[in-house]
Amino acid sequence: MLDIYHILAGSADEVIQNYNNLVGKPSLPPFWALGFHQSSWQYNSTDVLRDVVKNYTSNGFLFDTIWVDIPYMDAYKDFTVNTPAFGDIKGFAAELHGNNNYIVPIIDAAIGFGQDSKGTDWFKTGQDMNVFIKSSKNPGLFEGSLIGKVWPDHAAYVDFMHPNSTKYWC
Structure with missing residues (x-):
């Protein structure tokens, strides 16, 4: 579905004001x-x-x-x-x-394999919550998660569009 809006006004300032009324005003960072x-x-x-x-x-x-x-x-x-x-x-x-x-x-988007020093396995937790991006190339490996090689060696990537991702990340 695609929504199209036409914003008609007498001046550029009015167009911007009407656009801001439509989408909301930007927030100022701290x-x-x-x-x-x-x-x-x-x-x-x-x-x-x-x-x-x-x-x-x-x-x-x-x-x-x-x-x-x-x-x-x-x-x-x-x-x-x-x-x-x-x-x-x-x-x-x-x-x-x-x-x-x-x-x-900083926090990387890639979640490494294995337990941390406190015994938490964030990769397994993510697998259990089904929050990782899936791979069509190797669907039988790592429960179908897309695996890359970055700083923590082999790692999976969180699919931030997945409904469980916020619960996992927070």
């Missing part, structure tokens, strides 16, 4: 999201993250957010933390928030 962000794959511990933030702030740079790439993960698997190197990441986040700064840990 102020910090518009500020300075820093990221590097090479930040391999909370000590390194603290040094990076300290170097920016002590040299007078405005700093809002630091992004943490996959080294914070246990074996590069989503929903995990490499506790030997990033065991104090919650404390570091609290320090940042105390200074009106933020931390954004």
Whole structure:
């Protein structure tokens, strides 16, 4: 089904106003999201993250957010933390928030095989909830899930259109 709308008005401003009334007005992101962000794959511990933030702030740079790439993960698997190197990441986040700064840990769309250090198998959980993109090439393998090879080695990809995906991801 395709819906077609004709927006007729006397001026471009009126067309935009009518369009916004039709689809809704855009939301403004939080102020910090518009500020300075820093990221590097090479930040391999909370000590390194603290040094990076300290170097920016002590040299007078405005700093809002630091992004943490996959080294914070246990074996590069989503929903995990490499506790030997990033065991104090919650404390570091609290320090940042105390200074009106933020931390954004990345999450990959690929879910690795096997258990994390706490014994949770996110791949099996996803299989049980049937949330992974399916493969027509090898429907008999991995319950038909599309398998790729990325950071956590072999991994499946969440089908975010599946009704269970939000429950799984959250």
